[in-house]
Structure formats: structure tokens, C-alpha cells
Amino acid sequence: MDLTAVREVVDGRIPLPWRQGDAWLAGGTTLFAEPRPGLRRLRDLTTHGWPPLTVTEAGIEVAATCTITELLAFAETPGTRWPSGRALIAGCCRAFSSSFKVWNTATVGGNLCAALPAGPMISMAVALSGTCRVRGLDGAERVMPVQDFVTGPGSTGLAPGELLRSLTLPAGALAARSLMRRVNTHAWGRSVALVTGTRGREEGRLSVTVTAATTRPVTVVFECVPSPDELRGSLLSALPRRLLLDDVHGRPPWRRHLAVHLAEKVRSTLAEER
Incomplete structure (x- = not known):
């Protein structure tokens, strides 16, 4: 989508004062995805040449x-x-x-x-x-x-x-055992619930994170692999309605149900791995 209000694109390395209407530009796939009438100047980060x-x-x-x-x-x-x-x-x-x-x-x-x-x-x-x-x-x-x-x-x-x-x-964290499970509405649709889990190879500490179903990432951590009931109880406490996303892709109770369901799949799989 054209950003018709933008008047200039500048080198992101130039230390210009920040002003209202500025935005950093990298790939731009999100920036150009919808109208942004308030934007006036884009500051191009790709000029830095970072590896x-x-x-x-x-x-x-x-x-x-x-x-x-x-x-x-x-x-x-x-x-x-x-x-x-x-x-x-x-x-x-x-x-x-x-x-x-x-x-x-x-x-x-x-x-x-x-x-x-x-x-x-x-x-x-x-x-x-x-x-x-x-x-x-x-x-x-x-x-x-x-x-x-x-x-x-x-x-x-x-x-x-x-x-x-x-x-x-x-x-x-990269060396830990890890797993991802998600639900999306169709093959190329956005995730409506995505759960990741990691388990330390030595200490056995289990971390489970819920995204897509929530307004921000929500993580619960256990010093050892919990029982299904312990995991469910912790997640239900950590996922109050105010943190659950409510939009055309899914209502909060359904998203919470999916999050708990996927988390159990992650828990049981990581519990079996040695």
C-alpha cells in the first residue's frame, strides 16, 4: 500500500532529531500493510549494513x-x-x-x-x-x-x-529441548494460539509460553516437569480474560482452551524426551 503522506526517506545513519511523523523502516511489510496518514518521514535502517x-x-x-x-x-x-x-x-x-x-x-x-x-x-x-x-x-x-x-x-x-x-x-536456551505447537484457522492463516516449551537438558526446568491467543506473551515456569493438573492450574491462573485476545479470529474462552490443550501436548512430549 502506498503511504501517500510520506514526504521523504532518509538514511537511518544520519542523527537527525526525532519528530512527530517519523518511523524506522526495515523490510516495511507491516509498515506498508495499512494506511498510516500520520507518517511524514521514513528513516531507513538498511543503510547500516548490519550482518x-x-x-x-x-x-x-x-x-x-x-x-x-x-x-x-x-x-x-x-x-x-x-x-x-x-x-x-x-x-x-x-x-x-x-x-x-x-x-x-x-x-x-x-x-x-x-x-x-x-x-x-x-x-x-x-x-x-x-x-x-x-x-x-x-x-x-x-x-x-x-x-x-x-x-x-x-x-x-x-x-x-x-x-x-x-x-x-x-x-x-538454544541447547535446551524445545517444541512448538499451534492452531491456525486454515493452512496459510494466522495463528490463533501458539505454545512453545523448553526443557533444560541437565536440570529439567520446564518453561511454557503462550502467544497468539494472548495480548502479550505469557510464560509459566516449573523447576521440574509438572503434572497435567499442575500445568493446567498454572495456565488458567496466568491467563485471565483481560490477557486473552478477542477478535474475529476467536473468542477468549476458545483461545484459552486451545492454549491449555497445546501446552499439555508440549508438556507430555518434553516429559518423554531424554
């Missing part, structure tokens, strides 16, 4: 401008390092309600900053204990967990003028 992925012993740093195609290619590259974490990344990449053509342009950072409840990069990042590296116009940086970065539908912890520089996925 899409940086892999170290500590984990993976994913640039905000990394495309879904680039992340998926990394996740599906044959190798023995972090096979479970790579499988979760690949599953979340393929959870987009869009074609591979969109994946060539859509970015990881854009999906996080759009903060849509069904954003699969949010699901992936929270499941893998991701942290966001946020940069201000003055160059100052701060770090915050993805769990806290997304605060509601279309709402994040970014202050005016701040940008998401990168997402870090730690090696410990």
Missing part, C-alpha cells in the same frame, strides 16, 4: 534487519549445533501467515516491533530467552528481555526515537 546473523559460543545475535528468509536458511542449514533450538526457529519462521516472497523482505526486528499477538518471531524470541538490544538516537544502548519488550497489541517498550538494534538468543 544478519552473528554466531558465537555465547549464542546468536540476530540483527533487526535480518530477513525471515535469512534466519530460516540458518536454522535449516545441516549441522549438529543446537538442533532443537534451530528446529524451533525454523518452525516459528514457517508460522507466518504469508508466502516465502514476503519472507524475503520481512525482518525479524520488524515482526518484534509490530508487536502483533500472532507475531511468530515474538514466540520464538520469548521461548529462547531472547533479549533485545535497544539503541537511542544518542547512541546509548540498553538491553531488555523480549518477554518485557512486547507490552500489548502494537505496543512495545521502545521510547520515541529508539530502535531495535538486535535480538540475542543465548546458547543455553
